[in-house]
Amino acid sequence: MAKKNANSNLPVEEKLQNLYELQIVNTQLNNIKKLQGELPLEVSALETEIVTLDKKIAKLEDEHKGLQMSIVQHENKIKEAEALIEKYNKQQNNVKNNREFEALTREVELQKLDIQLANKRIRETQQKLGNKDTTLDASKGRQEEKRADMTLKQEELEKITAKTEKDEQKFLRKEKRARKKIDDALLAVYDRLATTYKNGLAVVIVERDACGGCFSQVPPQTQLELGQRKRIINCEHCARVLVAANIRTSLEEIEQQEEEAAAAAAAAAE
Template identity: 45%
Template sequence: MAKVADFSVEEKLTSLVRLQKVDSKLDEIQILKGELPIEVKDLEDEIEGLHARQTRVEEEINGIQEFINQRKEAIKEAEALVKKYEKQSDNVKNNREFEAINKEIEMQTLEIKLCEKHIKDATEEIGDKARALEAAKKAVATKENNLAGKKGELEKIIAETEKEEKQYNKQAEEARGHVDERLLLSYDRIRKNYRNGLAVVAVERDSCGGCFHAIPPQKQSEIKLRKKVMVCENCGRILVDDDLNNAVEVK
């Protein structure tokens, strides 16, 4: 295969025109896909976030339930102690022992009430968490349905354009192989600067095919000679003559 340096300016310009036309075809395919790839990625990220939130809420509910179980066990222990102290109160020998036992009974009774309050508050919190969990599950289901629809649309477009896209990518690679790196860097930079992606344009009706700036006759003559790369002084796009542009066909 010939080296890039072996190609004439005209051959390089021809390859640039071919590359531009192929890239424009690839741009059309991307336009056909529209925002679908971004929408699919965004939905996947949202679903991942919702799953993480769902897991976090489930863990919080489990933690609260464990706390409730601990408080219930504490109530059982306190009730057992109350019964124990009540039994002991039947055998007290003096007021001091009686008062001490009564104090213990009061403390355990307060502990029971406190635990019951904790259980009540925690049960209400579980209710709030359960509603949040249900909302997260519904959100996940909705997003997953949307994702399935978007993926279906995207997969259909990809299936319809895959062969075409591969062919154009191969042609683009071949065209790039005929252009030196410095010129390719300029081409890619210019393409990024314009929404329509046009970096190489033909001179049409004495004007730049990109910005419609008038091209002087002398410059048009030089462009037609194809001896050097010429650019539009107004927009910076690479200019070629109309005959060269029309001679290059992309299938």
């Protein structure tokens, strides 16, 4: 049997207050993320693209070396064939009959054909090598552009992070404390709603007779019940948790409450 969270026994009014405090803190964290914009995603995408380019360039360089070795092999074959031709020409001067002469002549012709074929293969390989060089240069150029772009975006992101890191850490600590005040079941509902909507709003105030999330009209009877704070009410249209306008709490008020609680705890400890 699942252990029941002690916060589930809190009065509804206190539950709503805790939910709304968590929403305020999360909204501030979302605002910090908005300052960073798409930079974290862009930097991550560039890192992935650069890794892909690194692999492509390494493969192209291996293929380039392979083509160069192929040319060297064909050149060696030509040298071997030329050496054999020279050898057979000398042997023709010492033949004893026409049959030996003709046999050596055929060998010379075969070596000449091998030379022609090797030269053809060299030309073909050189053309492939040229195409490979073009692709390799283009890939390296693209790699340099991506690295430069990533460096700029990283520097921009680091500047923003340096400005917001202190506040972000402060709000993360507040978020942790705020979440501890809410029972597990209610927290699960909050998290589901917060992730459902891009603006992260799970708890909204009813203002001008409308839901602060989807702006649908809220019936007068529902508004009356919100003011009584006897039960948790969700918007009929977007399912966000609704709270009355008089629950509005500022970050300054939350901080003041925390400071007073800390001071009281310190005094009690003395």
